[in-house]
Amino acid sequence: MWGLLISILMAVLIGTIGDALVKSSMPGGLLGSMIAGFAGGWLGSILFGSWGPVIGGFAVIPAIVGAALFVFLLGLLSQALRKSV
DSSP states (O other): OHHHHHHHHHHHHHHHHHHHHSSSOOTTHHHHHHHHHHHHHHHHHHHHOSOSOEETTEEHHHHHHHHHHHHHHHHHHHHHHHHHO
């Protein structure tokens, strides 16, 4: 139970930091930040491995970089979709 709560809190924190690093806004507020945190943790671990401190199942530094990359790519996709309509 505590592990799940810590994982969710870390995902929100990582997603919020990743959103702050990229000057675009992640839609969805807290839920969007949580999704960006989980996606960033997954993407960061694939691209950079799992080095640095691990909290709640997240390698923190690669997860933050992965979340920033995820938010950036989502912003690019959003802009492209808005221009095509």
